[in-house]
Amino acid sequence: MNPTDLLQKAADGIRLTPAEGLELYQHADPNRLMEIAHDLRLRKTEPGVVTYLVDRNINYTNACTTDCQFCSFYRVPGHPEVYVQSKRQIGERVEELLAWGGTRILMQGGHNPDLRIEWYEDMLRFLKSTYPEIELDCFSPSEIENIAGLEGLSMEQVLARLNRAGLDGLPGGGAEILDDAVRARIAPKKTKTAAWLHAMRIAQRLGMVTSATMVIGFDETWEQRVASLTRLRELQDESLAAHGNGFTAFIMWTAQLSHTNSLGRSRHRANYGADYDEYLHTNAFARIYLDNFTNFQASWPTQGLDTARRALFAGANDFGSTMLEENVVSQASAFTEQEPRMSVHRLHEQIRQAGFTPAQRDSRYNTVRRFDRVMTAAELAPVSIPTRLNGVEEPAANFLPMASL
Numbered sequence: 001m002n003p004t005d006l007l008q009k010a011a012d013g014i015r016l017t018p019a020e021g022l023e024l025y026q027h028a029d030p031n032r033l034m035e036i037a038h039d040l041r042l043r044k045t046e047p048g049v050v051t052y053l054v055d056r057n058i059n060y061t062n063a064c065t066t067d068c069q070f071c072s073f074y075r076v077p078g079h080p081e082v083y084v085q086s087k088r089q090i091g092e093r094v095e096e097l098l099a100w101g102g103t104r105i106l107m108q109g110g111h112n113p114d115l116r117i118e119w120y121e122d123m124l125r126f127l128k129s130t131y132p133e134i135e136l137d138c139f140s141p142s143e144i145e146n147i148a149g150l151e152g153l154s155m156e157q158v159l160a161r162l163n164r165a166g167l168d169g170l171p172g173g174g175a176e177i178l179d180d181a182v183r184a185r186i187a188p189k190k191t192k193t194a195a196w197l198h199a200m201r202i203a204q205r206l207g208m209v210t211s212a213t214m215v216i217g218f219d220e221t222w223e224q225r226v227a228s229l230t231r232l233r234e235l236q237d238e239s240l241a242a243h244g245n246g247f248t249a250f251i252m253w254t255a256q257l258s259h260t261n262s263l264g265r266s267r268h269r270a271n272y273g274a275d276y277d278e279y280l281h282t283n284a285f286a287r288i289y290l291d292n293f294t295n296f297q298a299s300w301p302t303q304g305l306d307t308a309r310r311a312l313f314a315g316a317n318d319f320g321s322t323m324l325e326e327n328v329v330s331q332a333s334a335f336t337e338q339e340p341r342m343s344v345h346r347l348h349e350q351i352r353q354a355g356f357t358p359a360q361r362d363s364r365y366n367t368v369r370r371f372d373r374v375m376t377a378a379e380l381a382p383v384s385i386p387t388r389l390n391g392v393e394e395p396a397a398n399f400l401p402m403a404s405l
């Protein structure tokens with residue numbers, strides 16, 4: 001098919017084959033792709049509205065044995081800076097989130113060999129019983145695989161137990177590029193493609209909230225990016241047909257390299273990373289190619305606010321979240337090193353500057369509140385709430401083996 005016909009097919013919302021997708025991605029004018037992506041977004045989601053989530057990331061431990069080459073966050077077990085957060089520490093963060101009107105926590109950490117499955121179950125039960133209104137979207141396929149390996153359980157058994165303990169969703173972290181040749185180069189000890197997809201398949205079957213992600217800039221080929229998206233599209237087809245619970249959203253960003261991670265220090269550094277134009281181009285292509293996804297998030301923590309606003313015209317309909325705390329990406333990201341959190345008022349300003357009405361949502365993209373009127377910073381400021389942590393004691397030390405918790 002010639003490029004003009006392919007563009008028409010894309011504009012008509014007709015599914016592209018992988019070969020057609022590759023052709024369009026590589027050879028079509030990126031500005032035309034952004035126009036088509038924006039038009040598809042206007043047709044698939046409420047046109048004048050950009051949604052966002054009030055949530056916070058909680059990085060419960062930084063101990064990790066997986067040594068991903070792009071990671072600046074982890075510390076090897078035994079390192080003096082290793083920590084595991086306590087119930088009180090995590091509870092205090094949840095209460096700060098509640099004060100902001102937040103609805104979800106995203107709890108992620110390293111692959112800590114000293115935490116057993118009972119630690120995770122205990123923490124989830126504590127959080128669910130203390131803060132029943134907060135959605136618990138926690139861990140990632142690689143953390144689930146790590147727990148399964150440590151316990152001698154299947155990922156299905158681990159997810160079912162954590163789900164029973166209160167886990168509402170499994171975020172899509174750790175997908176990077178779903179191609180084992182790329183994964184072997186940048187994160188050889190981490191979950192392989194089939195296992196990442198399988199964890200998501202199980203989580204979706206269990207009725208959990210899941211998201212799909214992609215990170216570009218690992219010196220992957222165009223073909224590998226398209227293959228990664230094809231795998232997400234296939235699983236989405238499978239899950240929607242089987243039970244109707246697929247990925248709620250697609251989120252992509254560019255590899256964050258810093259002098260503290262191996263890729264950032266590599267003598268091949270020039271081969272890594274991707275610029276903002278490539279981000280917008282790929283986001284637009286993904287909106288076209290992933291025809292069975294509804295929601296696409298702009299990633300301000302990695303791309304900065306200007307690019308995130310431009311992404312709202314390149315297929316994205318959601319501005320992500322307030323990220324009241326984030327440590328994994330931000331330790332290698334120039335933007336969030338300067339501005340690690342975003343107030344709700346500032347987030348509204350960004351959405352309005354782009355010409356849309358802000359609407360707070362939950363993690364299933366149900367609208368919590370739509371803001372037709374411009375709100376002042378005081379109206380959107382956090383409120384004081386009583387603590388629910390009376391009687392929850394702080395453990396004696398920051399790093400505690402499982403037996404002490």
Ligand code: SF4
Pocket residue numbers: 064065066067068071072073074109110111142190
């Ligand atoms: S990205 Fe995650 S799994 Fe990889 S080293 Fe960092 S903390 Fe560990």
